[in-house]
Amino acid sequence: xxxxxxxIFSLNTTAAAIRMTTPLALAAMGGTxxxxxxxxxxxxxxxxxxxxxxxVLGSFYTGNPWIGVLLAAVAGGLxxxxxxxxxxxxxxxxxxxxxxxxxxxxxxxTWLMQVLWGSRGSSPTVKGLGEISLxxxxxxxxxxxLLGSQSPLVYxxxxxxxxxxxxxxxxxxxxxxxxxxxHPEAADTLGIDTKKIQYxxxxxxxxxxxxxxxxxxxxxxxxxxxxxxxxxxxxxxxANTFGQWNPLGGLGxxxxxxxxxxxxxxxxxxxLGIANEIIQMLPYLLTVIVLAGAVVRSRPPQALxxxxxxxx
Amino acid sequence: xALINKLYTKMKENSWLANLTYSFLAIVMALIIGAILxxxxxxxxxxxxxxxxxxxxxxxxxxxxxxxKTTPLIFTGLAVAIGFQSGLFNIGGEGQLxxxxxxxxxxxxxxxxxxxxxxIPLSLVSGALAGGLWSIIxxxxxxxxxxxxxxTTIMFNYIGILATSFLLKNYFKADGxxxxxxxxxxxxxLKELIPYTRLTWAIIxxxxxIFIVDYLLKNTxxxxxxxxxxxxxxxxxxxxxxxxxxxxxxxxLSGAIAGLAGSTMVLGVLHRFITNFSPGYGFTGIAVAVLxxxxxxxxxxAALLFGALEAGGMSMQxxxxxxxxxxxxxxxxxxxxxxxxxxxxxxxxxxxxGKGAGLNE
Numbered sequence: 001x002x003x004x005x006x007x008i009f010s011l012n013t014t015a016a017a018i019r020m021t022t023p024l025a026l027a028a029m030g031g032t033x034x035x036x037x038x039x040x041x042x043x044x045x046x047x048x049x050x051x052x053x054x055x056v057l058g059s060f061y062t063g064n065p066w067i068g069v070l071l072a073a074v075a076g077g078l079x080x081x082x083x084x085x086x087x088x089x090x091x092x093x094x095x096x097x098x099x100x101x102x103x104x105x106x107x108x109x110t111w112l113m114q115v116l117w118g119s120r121g122s123s124p125t126v127k128g129l130g131e132i133s134l135x136x137x138x139x140x141x142x143x144x145x146l147l148g149s150q151s152p153l154v155y156x157x158x159x160x161x162x163x164x165x166x167x168x169x170x171x172x173x174x175x176x177x178x179x180x181x182x183h184p185e186a187a188d189t190l191g192i193d194t195k196k197i198q199y200x201x202x203x204x205x206x207x208x209x210x211x212x213x214x215x216x217x218x219x220x221x222x223x224x225x226x227x228x229x230x231x232x233x234x235x236x237x238x239a240n241t242f243g244q245w246n247p248l249g250g251l252g253x254x255x256x257x258x259x260x261x262x263x264x265x266x267x268x269x270x271x272l273g274i275a276n277e278i279i280q281m282l283p284y285l286l287t288v289i290v291l292a293g294a295v296v297r298s299r300p301p302q303a304l305x306x307x308x309x310x311x312x
Numbered sequence: 313x314a315l316i317n318k319l320y321t322k323m324k325e326n327s328w329l330a331n332l333t334y335s336f337l338a339i340v341m342a343l344i345i346g347a348i349l350x351x352x353x354x355x356x357x358x359x360x361x362x363x364x365x366x367x368x369x370x371x372x373x374x375x376x377x378x379x380x381k382t383t384p385l386i387f388t389g390l391a392v393a394i395g396f397q398s399g400l401f402n403i404g405g406e407g408q409l410x411x412x413x414x415x416x417x418x419x420x421x422x423x424x425x426x427x428x429x430x431x432i433p434l435s436l437v438s439g440a441l442a443g444g445l446w447s448i449i450x451x452x453x454x455x456x457x458x459x460x461x462x463x464t465t466i467m468f469n470y471i472g473i474l475a476t477s478f479l480l481k482n483y484f485k486a487d488g489x490x491x492x493x494x495x496x497x498x499x500x501x502l503k504e505l506i507p508y509t510r511l512t513w514a515i516i517x518x519x520x521x522i523f524i525v526d527y528l529l530k531n532t533x534x535x536x537x538x539x540x541x542x543x544x545x546x547x548x549x550x551x552x553x554x555x556x557x558x559x560x561x562x563x564x565l566s567g568a569i570a571g572l573a574g575s576t577m578v579l580g581v582l583h584r585f586i587t588n589f590s591p592g593y594g595f596t597g598i599a600v601a602v603l604x605x606x607x608x609x610x611x612x613x614a615a616l617l618f619g620a621l622e623a624g625g626m627s628m629q630x631x632x633x634x635x636x637x638x639x640x641x642x643x644x645x646x647x648x649x650x651x652x653x654x655x656x657x658x659x660x661x662x663x664x665x666g667k668g669a670g671l672n673e
Contacts, residue, residue: 042462082648092652095401095462096602100647103599107640114635115353231466238463277478284467284474288450291459 007270011145013262018146019220020258021251022157023048023212027236028243028250029164030205030212036168036245037201038181038303042098043083045233046105047206051076051213053109056224057116059126069129069153069214076210077203079105084202088195091307102233110226121226128222129153151219153211160208164247177201181301184308194308209233238287245301253290260286331605337656338603338649339617342642349641350634360632364639367627368620374627376509380581382619383511384409384590386518387573388597389615393606394525395566398558399542404450404465405570405594407472408443412571413578414476415442417493417585418484420578424497431500436517436575443571444564446472451563455556461563469594477587484585492586502580514576519612521569526608538562570594602647618643 007013027044034041054075058068083101086092114120133149147154168174179187180197187194212232217224235257236250243249260283267279347357368378388405395402402408416439423431450464477491486494502512529535537558540548545555573593578585600618604610625639649656 086648086652086655090652090654090658092648092655096651097648099403099598100602100644100651102644103595103647104641104644107637107642107644111349111635111637111641114637120635120637231470234463234466238467241460241463275478275482277474277481281471281474284470288453288459288464288467288471291463292453292457 004267004270004272008263008266011142013266014259015146015150016265017255017259017262019150019154020261021254022151022154022219023215023232024236024239024254024258025161025251026157026212026215027209027233028239028254029161029247030208031237031240032205032243032245032247032250033164033168033177033201033208034205035240035304036181036301037177037198038184038301038306038308039084039087039198039202040094040098040305041083041202041205042095042234042237043079043101044098044205044209044236045229045231046098046102047076047079047083047209048213048216048229048233048236049102049105049109049227050079051210052217052228053112053123053213053224054210055214055217056123056126059128059218060124063127065127065129065218068126068218069211072210072214072218073207074210076213077207080203080206080209081199083206084199088198088202094305106227109224113224113226123224125222126218128218151215153215153219156211157215160211161247161251164208168247178301181303184303184306188308188310194310209236212236235283235287238291241300242290256290257283257287331610334653334656335603335605335610335614335650338646341649341656341659342645345645346638346642349638353634355632355634360628360634363628363631364621364624366624367631368624370627372506373509374623376506376511377626378616378619378623379505379515380509380511380619381622382615383515383518383580384573384577384593385596385600385615385618386515386522386612387569387576388593389600389604389611390518390522390525390597390608391566391570391573392597392601393604393608393611394529394538394569395562396601396606397529397542398538398562399545400451400454400559400562400566401462402447402465402563402566402570403462403595403598404447404468404472404567405573405597406590406592407465407469407594408447408567408570409574409577409590409594410472410476411446411574412439412443413574413582413589414479414585415439415571416575416578417496420496420500421484421494424500426499428499431497432502432579435496435500435579436572439575439578440568440571443574444568447567447570448560448564451560451567454563455559473588476585480585480587486584490586493584495584496578500579501583502576510581512576512580514580517572517576518615521572522608522612525569529608534561570597573597596643599643599647603650605650 027048031041031044051072055068055072058071059065079101083097086097087094110120113123117123129151131149132152138144138148176192176197180194184194216228239253239257240250242253264279264282268276350357350360367374369375391405392402416435419438420431420435423434450461450468453459453464454461481491484493486492502514505511505513537553540553541555541558549555582589596618600611600614604614621639621642625636628634629636
């Protein structure tokens, strides 16, 4: 028993969890910005997938993975812009549009993969980002094992989450975003262009999700495979809810989900006599339990999911 | 012009016709974008769409293929649509379908001594119950704790697929390398509608369930309560309807219908339960419901369209070498366009009456 526990709560498992947190936390922050401005974003899944594909596309044609990362953010942003036009300008139902976007992204990436590379399953291998080590962190004993050597996108994620928190809670723009999601009429009365705020927030959410996708295809692996996002967009949205519509909370919730996932993988390797299917269920069960338990205490933005038309 | 004007006035009077026009225009626009993509990828558009149409309706075998693909979508589409009627978004069709299929197969095998007239209904009802019970859990969580059903039902998809796979591998697996149950007895198999095809009278059952749900929504007090909760839960509570209770019932009904999709797959097509047998019928059901504007008969029409796209897409891939995933793109676009009637209005500069999707309220 002791052996199992030490194996689960080891630095290796935690380091793996940090890696797996990266795409979730980025997309969860995307969900935070979108929902804080009042737009439910089920389309995160499709934005992650588009980002993952565009990342490989960029690296494939230029040989430079960083151009891939840039393209991933742009692709996620473009998908989000499409989502924004339908939900904000044409007042389409947020959830339905999000589902449509996810199906579109799945079809488009699989189709493009076949058109460009003649394979439905996965793309050719491209140049990935690899890992870098930060000199300062490398000298601290425990931190070294956790963060000493990681994909550059892992470090970027931490910086972005903190920057996102500052943007949302410490700047006038953040105040406007939150106000738009809480009380669009009041924001409108104060002369805030609520639509502009929503476009900004939704496109930002797409760019962040796209970066999350780039981590999957260029950070973790060096290729794109069909339906690579595998439900992470939905889990990110759950992490955002559990994290109380706060980038730091989203990071914490993402880490919790990823840690369960890492433990799940570790347990499968230990041959405990528990069926793999049962172990694999753990992260999904945790998500349900957390949602059922947490939502009682949390309060979503007041005008979430509503369409507001300025009366001026 | 006079004709268009006449048509225009007629539509203003009839929102049903307006909705039909919107959906039709959405499909046409999605197909036009599809055509552009086919052209850009260096293929002949006419040839592609010829095979799409031929593969879907060209001869009696192809038509049977279309109807075969349509059948599970009728159930999963209807499952999503009935949820929508009370404001619930059931994305868990896939997990409910797996439970329905699994329990149906187990019951059909366990009671194989019974004659078909009893065994078939028994297996179908067990499948529906399994799907219903599985969906009641997220319904209950939504009613009691407010846990958003979109996320819980998605998580329940993964859990349901893993759970049935676990039970299969550990207790019900037939000998051999494949993870599947034994064959169900012949008496439990559904009869063919068209000889030498796999089209069975499951599709008749689908149409019958459509009829029942339509009747339930229009003519019963439960149907009224359900829609009242969907329209405005707070107002419904004032009127003495328990919104929580209705949410749980609706979710149960929705899951039961999705479970039937799995049941009919097992009894009519697969004749056993196999892991990972569904190519995502539960998810396509969402698209079907959206396109059918959550009306039972609309679901039937939308399921037919998506069945035709699937069957035709396969022949397009086979004969014109165009990846059938293009049809997934077309499906996604159809949903986007149908969700935003205002978009179609502006694009076509053809303002018609009616409230549109009815999902925005």
